[in-house]
Amino acid sequence: MADNEVPSFTPYTHSQTLTSHNNAVSSLKFSPDGRLLASSSSDTTIRTYSININESPIAKPLQTLTGHKNGVSDVAFSPDSRLIVSASDDKTLKLWDADTGAPIKTLHGHTSHAFCVCFNPQSNTIVSGSFDETVRIWDVKTGKCLRVLPAHSDPVTAVDYNRDGTLIVSGSYDGMCRVWDSRTGRCVKTLVMDDGENENPPVSFVRFSPNGKFVLVGTLDNTLRLWSISSGKFVKTYTGHVSSQYSVSSAFSITGGRRIVSGSEDKCVYMWELNSRKLLQKLEGHSEPVVTVACHPIENLIASGSLDKSIRLWTQKKQ
Numbered sequence: 009m010a011d012n013e014v015p016s017f018t019p020y021t022h023s024q025t026l027t028s029h030n031n032a033v034s035s036l037k038f039s040p041d042g043r044l045l046a047s048s049s050s051d052t053t054i055r056t057y058s059i060n061i062n063e064s065p066i067a068k069p070l071q072t073l074t075g076h077k078n079g080v081s082d083v084a085f086s087p088d089s090r091l092i093v094s095a096s097d098d099k100t101l102k103l104w105d106a107d108t109g110a111p112i113k114t115l116h117g118h119t120s121h122a123f124c125v126c127f128n129p130q131s132n133t134i135v136s137g138s139f140d141e142t143v144r145i146w147d148v149k150t151g152k153c154l155r156v157l158p159a160h161s162d163p164v165t166a167v168d169y170n171r172d173g174t175l176i177v178s179g180s181y182d183g184m185c186r187v188w189d190s191r192t193g194r195c196v197k198t199l200v201m202d203d204g205e206n207e208n209p210p211v212s213f214v215r216f217s218p219n220g221k222f223v224l225v226g227t228l229d230n231t232l233r234l235w236s237i238s239s240g241k242f243v244k245t246y247t248g249h250v251s252s253q254y255s256v257s258s259a260f261s262i263t264g265g266r267r268i269v270s271g272s273e274d275k276c277v278y279m280w281e282l283n284s285r286k287l288l289q290k291l292e293g294h295s296e297p298v299v300t301v302a303c304h305p306i307e308n309l310i311a312s313g314s315l316d317k318s319i320r321l322w323t324q325k326k327q
Contacts, residue, residue, distance in 0.1 A: 017265070017288050018324045020279070020310060024065045025293075026319040028055045028072075033313030035082045035257070036302040039089040044070070044106060045302070045311055046092055047319055050079030054094050056109060061307045066321055071109030075102060082124045086131040091148070093134055095122035101136055103148070113151040117144055123255075124166045128173040128190065135176050135190075137164030143178045145190065155193045160184060165255045166213045171220040175237075183208025185225050187237060199225065199235055212255040218262055228252050232270060234282075246270070248287050249278040254299050254315075261303040261310070264324065269310055271298035277312045277322070293320055 031051035038045050038059065045057045045067055054073035059066060078097035085092055085106060092104040101115035101122055120139035127134055133154065134146040143159040146152065160180035167178050169190065176188040185199035200208065213226030222243070223235045232246040249256070249272035258270035266282040277291035277298055296316035303310055310322040 017281075018308075019289055020291060020308075020322040020324050022291070022293050022320060023323045024067055024321040026057065026067055026069070026321070027317065028069055028319075029053065029317050031079070031317060032296075032315040033300060033317060033319055034080060036300045036311045036313045036319065037083055037085055038302050038304050038309075038311070039085045039106060040087050040305055041089040042304055042306045043089065044085070045319075046083045046085065046106075047313060048080035048083040048094055049317075052076045052079055052096075054080055054083050054092065054104070056092075056106070059304070059309075061304075061309055061323065066309070066323070073102075073104050073109045073111070075111050075114075076100070078121075081121065084126050086127045086148075087129050088131045091127070091131065093125050093127065095125040095136055097121045099138075101125055101134065101146070103151070115146050115151050115153070117146075117153040117156075118142070121163075123164060126168050128169045129171060130173055133173075133190075135167045135169060137167045137178055137180075139163040141180070143167060143176065143188070145176075145193070157188060157193050157195075159186060159188075162210070165211060166215070166226075166257075168215045168223075170216045171218065175216075175220075177214045177216060177223050179211030179214035179225065181210040181212075183210055183227075185211050185214055185223065185235070187223070197237065197240060199223070199240065212251060213257050215258065215260070218260055224258055224260070224268065226251060226256060226258055226270070232258055232268065244282075244285055246280045246285055248280075248290075249276070250274045254297055256298070257300045259301050259303045263304065263306060264308045269301050269303055271301050271312060271314075273297040275314070275316075277301055277310065279310075291320075291322055294318065
């Protein structure tokens with residue numbers, strides 16, 4: 009397909025609103041097997057919902073995971089969908105049973121807010137980032153910290169493993185995006201903006217592309233950039249959304265064409281076609297900034313979470 013051709017696109021429409029949280033929604037993730045949605049909030053809880061796109065409503069509340077003493081900034085499923093990990097302002101990570109919501113372990117070590125967290129593909133280690141400016145790697149079975157990476161000179165806002173677990177990417181308010189060898193803890197690449205003139209804008213979000221060859225980087229200058237790891241250069245830029253204040257998350261949508269979905273401080277969800285960078289749709293409905301989005305791994309289903317305390321589910325109109 010030529011770079012400027014866009015496959016036919018069926019718009020998404022609002023399907024359901026979930027109002028379980030009593031404060032801002034900070035993070036949303038679908039389980040890799042597609043059965044569950046998890047949400048975290050500054051109300052100190054994590055909530056889970058069963059997902060069935062063929063039923064109405066699509067999402068049904070399941071568990072409330074309680075135990076953190078302060079707001080929860082991030083939540084992630086293990087790739088085998090059996091575990092949930094959460095990162096909290098109480099400086100801890102917690103491991104939970106995804107189905108029962110039972111607490112399993114608390115991971116202690118960060119000296120300031122734990123802000124972002126992710127499992128490796130094998131589900132046996134966790135990477136986390138914190139306002140203490142470090143990236144930590146943890147053993148899931150023992151809960152012990154395996155390695156502390158003196159990663160950044162400002163809070164770490166996002167971390168991710170690549171598809172085989174050999175690399176970790178981290179982003180920070182220091183304007184740097186770094187790629188690490190997950191085994192040795194060595195920094196193998198540092199991404200610096202090319203213009204040379206200005207200071208790097210703070211990095212608010214990073215995620216490896218599904219094929220592992222690129223990193224999607226969100227910065228607080230209202231821009232998303234796709235960075236090629238091999239060349240060390242930006243290959244695509246996505247704009248239109250507003251992200252200058254909050255760590256707004258984005259996601260790759262791969263179920264109906266290759267797309268990028270992002271939250272935005274203008275209360276909307278934005279969707280671009282990955283290759284052409286064309287803005288496909290802007291989803292309106294939230295009443296406060298949308299800070300987190302998630303794309304279902306199998307179905308054409310998007311979840312968005314907002315400072316308005318709600319989660320909205322969006323599906324494509326049936327043809």
